[in-house]
Each structure stands twice: as C-alpha cells, then as structure tokens.
Amino acid sequence: MSRRHSENILFGGVEAGGTNFNCVMGYGDGDIIARRTIPTTTPENTLAQVVDFFKEKSIEYGPVQALGIAHFGPIDINKASRSYGKILLTVKPGWSYFDIVGYFSNIFSVPVAFQSDVNGAAIGERYFGGAKENDNFVYMTVGTGIGGGAFVNGHLVNNLQHPEIGHMLVPHDVVQDSFPGSCPVHGDCLEGLASGSAIKSRWGSPGESLPENSAVWELEAHYLAILCVNLCYCYAPEKIILGGGVMGQKQIFPILHRKFLELMHGYMTTLNEVSIKDFIVPTRLAGEAATKGSLILAHQGYFSETAAALSPRCNKTHRFP
C-alpha cells in the first residue's frame, strides 16, 4: 500500500444484493484495496465464496478486524430480537430466516455489523458521496426493486425495523396507467409501479432497451416525482439522492424535476427550476455507495464493540450513524 490511512485497521464489507454480493476489503476512510463480485445463488454457495474472498485476501493484506454487511431486506436489525441478524421471510428461495450474522461470526471472530443494503448505501452517501454536508437527506435506489435510507438530524432513520420506503402506497391512475403493478406483496405500491421489474413487465422490455421511448420515462418520472414529494412532506430533507440501475437513464432527471415542482405547488419555497438540480440529484458514487457504506458499518461495529469491552457504560458513545 502506498497510501496511509488514519487508522491502520483493515475492514471487510459486503453489499449483499439480490443479484450479486459485492465484497470489499478496505479502510474506514472508504479506500478499497480488494474486491470481488459473487453471484447470489443459495446462501450456502454464495456465502462460502464470500468467506473464501476474505480468507484469501487476509493472506495478502492481513486479517479484517470487523465485517459490515449491507444486506437485501427484509432483515432483522433489532439486537434485542431472537431473530437478530437473520433474513426475514423473503420470496428469494432458500434465504428466509438464514442467520447471516451468526454465519460470519462463527467463521471470523470479529464484530459483524448488520444493516439493510439501502441503509448501507445511505451511509456511503453520507460519508463519501453527495450528502457529506447534509444532516438531513434521503437516498433512494431504483433498480430491480426500490428502497431507501434516510438521515434525520445527522442520524440514520432506523429502529426496531428498517424503513421500507420503496413500498410506499402512492396514487395510481388506472385510466392513465392500466398496469396492475408488479410488487408480489402490494401490487401497485411504488416499487410495483416504478421499479426496473415494473418497467420490464409494463413495457415488455427492460428499461435499458427503451431509452428512446419518451412515454416510458414520462411515466417513470411521474411516479418518482410523487415519491420525492412525499419524502419532502415526511422528512423535509436538504437533498434527495437517487441511485440504482433505472436512474442510469439520465433523461429521467429533467422530467422528474419539472413534475416535482408542479406537484409541490411551491411548498419548498427555496426550490425553483435552477435549485431543483441540486436538490434531486443522481448518486456520484457509481454503484459504490453500499460497499463503501459497509466499510463504515464495519468501522462502527469495531469501535462499538471495542468501547463496550473497555467499559460496559461506554457502548452508547459510538452509536451507529
């Protein structure tokens, strides 16, 4: 390593997504020194490959001192719960109730921090991305599914359960848009109407093959504008950051900005056609938000457990963000 790090402590991070597990080894300043992408198949198969990655890289770089896992939901993040660290009921075959934290804790004797994937990405945006200056912001990913993480007063919105912003119930004008929605749970919630899966089902092709079809992006921007309006009404954020595969279609942003201002009817008085461009913005982390966030999770897990070991009364001083 030519670069020096403020703390010479090595961490492991995993963005555990429904399609891939993106594994990284790196530092609490977000510097990544090794990475590997592993397809999401069965827990046994995928997780064994994750373990192999960290073991192999440990020979080269030394052992990690903590792991941070930013995992697809729903997951149990309530440390007082009997199912803490597990995946909850999911449509993904084989993954329901799998004990992720237990699995890694048994193999690596290090702290394992566990969080939803979108909360991990929100942490990445807060520390390294578009929200470094923002105590109050929302990060949304619009990909195969839709999810979000929010910071309020400098701290992550998180409680006994993680938020599920992507499943927000939104207006659906069936005359204008007869698509019934693709969410297996809610049908026409936001995810059911505006996710990448919804685009593919409604239009018969994935979004990346439809860039010239303006009707696709008008409708997509319409639903995302409703989302952003509701985020403003709920969180009064300083910024909304949008990532995920669908948001790679940059033609959405100007339409979204226009529709958002129309729907807001002047509620946020500081927003106009110019300032909106700095308010609803694309991620600048190019798919790295959750992996970098997972290193922060590991960093926090490490210092939280170290502090707790030093003093039982000290374990609230290094709270999660």
Add this chain to the structure above:
Amino acid sequence: MSRRHSENILFGGVEAGGTNFNCVMGYGDGDIIARRTIPTTTPENTLAQVVDFFKEKSIEYGPVQALGIAHFGPIDINKASRSYGKILLTVKPGWSYFDIVGYFSNIFSVPVAFQSDVNGAAIGERYFGGAKENDNFVYMTVGTGIGGGAFVNGHLVNNLQHPEIGHMLVPHDVVQDSFPGSCPVHGDCLEGLASGSAIKSRWGSPGESLPENSAVWELEAHYLAILCVNLCYCYAPEKIILGGGVMGQKQIFPILHRKFLELMHGYMTTLNEVSIKDFIVPTRLAGEAATKGSLILAHQGYFSETAAALSPRCNKTHRFP
C-alpha cells in the same frame, strides 16, 4: 400556588390554530396555571388579545421568561432565513407573511420559540403524553386539516422547513370514492380526502353528525390506514398517536387497526390484532398536547438563549428536541 416546580420559571405558551388561539401560562413540567381561548380572526385583533392575556396574568403571577408559539402552518422556522418567524403564504385572509416572532419579541423582551402547531403537539406527546417512552413515534392530528410531527432517534424531524405529512399523496380509487378531494392546493392528497373538511364536503354533514353511518368511517379508516402504512415505511416508528377532532370518533380505531394490518401484509412482524391497539393509539392529552408542548418550546427557548448568552460555543447544548 400550592405545587412546587423544579425550576420556578414561568413560561407562556400559545397553540395558534386556525380556529382558536389557546394561550396558557405555566411551567416547564407542563403544569398550567392560567389559560384563555381566543378566536382566530385577524392577526391584529387576535394577537392583541393574546398580549392582553399575558399582561393580565403577569400582574397576578409575575412575568413570563419566554414564550413558545406552536403555530398553524406554513411558517418559516429557518433561523437563517430573512422571513424566519413569519407565516408563509396561507389561504387564511390577512395572515400571509405576518411576523409572529417579531410581534411578540417587540412587546415582551423575552425569547420567543416558534414551531408548527403539530410539531408543538408532538413535543407535548413526547414529554407528557403517549410517547414518553418512545424515541421514535409520529403524532398526527386529523381535524379541519391533517398535520403531523415525528420524532426520530429522540429528536424532532424538522429542518429548514417543517414536515407537511398531512399533504402526502395517497392512492385514491375514484370508482370507490368519486369525491374529488377538498385540499385547495392538491385536491385529493390525504388532507383533501380524509380531513374533517373533506368528510363534511363529501357527505354533506360534519363528522360529528354522522356517527351511525358506517360507510363514513370505513372510508375514513381506509385513508388513515394508508397513512399509517406509509408512516411505518418511512419512519419505522414505535407508535403512531392520533389526535384532532375527527379522531374523537372512537369507532374509527378498530376499523383502522384491521385495515392497517391487511395493508401491511406482515411487514411489521411484531404487530398483530392485539399489539396493534398499543401501536396506533388515540392521544391521551385531550386537546392539551400543543399547549403543553408550547411550554416546552418556551422552556427550551429560554435555556437555549441563556446558554448562548453565557457562552457563544454553548448554544448547541440545549438543542430543540
């Protein structure tokens, strides 16, 4: 006074509503020693009567050391803004851009804390009501309008602007409910569909004259269930407290509980037909949430300004909740 208070400092509080200004004099522990209700007419007329109340009661009890104003919105709560302390554009004749904080500061040379009425009520619930044990909860008032205040990680969700949860855009099935909505800004947002005004417009009579019409409360509970679902997805709260005139119709609660569980599809795994009764609850403060909250606001304004005067670096230690 027979009762002793931990700090013998007298505060003034105002719940400034669209129908009435409820003025109180009391202590930071929520004890109210004098009160008066003043109809909301013009700013000049109403505010002069508010001033009279505090001047009269000061002769009897001594002067207040700070004022807390929990005001109907939209208001400017951003201290860095040129219009801080003012009402923003409102449909209420004569009130747009009136400088509330300036008015009271000029007359009483004491700190004047300024907050939205629903945030004031949420503060009241946090300190004296159903959320004393809850760092994460939402208070909603469903009356002539709909508004809400939320606490996340023990602090009020509040930023350069206050939230406007009541104007959330929600599903509206025009086949089932052809009422176009009564919100002058959005039409069929939540407030436009489920406020007391909406009930009156849709059914031709105010809610209090329709207690036996089950269709009214089925539909009302339907919209409130959508609201509660979206609140869960956004805030992952420990509790949702509902107040305001419409919620006086207690027959709403069992229907709301049932519809909420149906819509949630098991997302909050701890909730069932029994535990839901402690999750979505009526206010226990019987219309006192915002007046008691305004005393807390005054208390915080007093200590915030006192701390700031003692040390410029100290003024962040007594932050607003």
